[in-house]
Amino acid sequence: MGENQKRGESVRLAFLAGLAIVIALSFMFWGINALDSNLWVGVGLLVAAPVAMVVAIWVYLRERKKIASGLPMQDERSKGIFQKATSYTFYTTLYFVLFFSFILDEPAVKDFVTVERALMMVLAEMVLALLVFLGYFNLKGVPE
Amino acid sequence: MRTRLKEYRARYDLTQEDLARKVGVRRETIVYLEAGKYMPSLKLAHDVAVALKATVEELFIFEDR
Numbered sequence: 745m746g747e748n749q750k751r752g753e754s755v756r757l758a759f760l761a762g763l764a765i766v767i768a769l770s771f772m773f774w775g776i777n778a779l780d781s782n783l784w785v786g787v788g789l790l791v792a793a794p795v796a797m798v799v800a801i802w803v804y805l806r807e808r809k810k811i812a813s814g815l816p817m818q819d820e821r822s823k824g825i826f827q828k829a830t831s832y833t834f835y836t837t838l839y840f841v842l843f844f845s846f847i848l849d850e851p852a853v854k855d856f857v858t859v860e861r862a863l864m865m866v867l868a869e870m871v872l873a874l875l876v877f878l879g880y881f882n883l884k885g886v887p888e
Numbered sequence: 889m890r891t892r893l894k895e896y897r898a899r900y901d902l903t904q905e906d907l908a909r910k911v912g913v914r915r916e917t918i919v920y921l922e923a924g925k926y927m928p929s930l931k932l933a934h935d936v937a938v939a940l941k942a943t944v945e946e947l948f949i950f951e952d953r
Contacts, residue, residue: 819913820929885925
């Protein structure tokens with residue numbers, strides 16, 4: 745890996761670390777705001793924030809060490825896995841939204857699911873699906 | 889697909905990390921390549937062959953199903 749590529753990878757890693765900090769801080773603010781209206785959601789977010797931070801720091805240190813030793817953060821396999829996982833997540837989310845639109849007319853669901861909650865559920869499904877597909881394709885090793 | 893990467897790597901006393909550094913990929917990619925679980929691009933197969941002073945045909949063996 746050349747010096748230019750090394751620098752590029754370091755910048756990319758720093759950007760991702762910054763993004764992780766923003767996400768963790770957002771969790772914290774949402775958690776504090778949610779404490780009054782919904783205690784469990786607030787507590788959940790306040791627990792998730794430091795966990796996200798610790799994971800982000802661990803990944804950052806590990807990747808920084810790899811970059812310093814001349815190994816790239818991304819290669820054709822990891823890019824392929826990410827592309828495949830995102831496309832599978834897209835289709836899964838389409839089905840999820842379709843399923844959601846069918847059950848939203850049910851009276852029991854209608855009372856419980858507000859627009860904000862529906863949006864949060866779809867977002868959570870997207871993140872979970874992406875993590876599951878990334879893990880699965882990473883283990884399988886074949887982004888064909 | 890079977891590969892002879894491990895054998896060639898041992899011949900030149902290279903670790904998976906050394907080979908990964910030589911061809912510019914992550915170590916995990918070499919692990920999956922050796923296990924025959926990852927089908928490399930033509931460029932990666934060529935780069936690995938050059939790094940191990942072999943031909944693509946010698947390193948990657950495709951068996952009929």
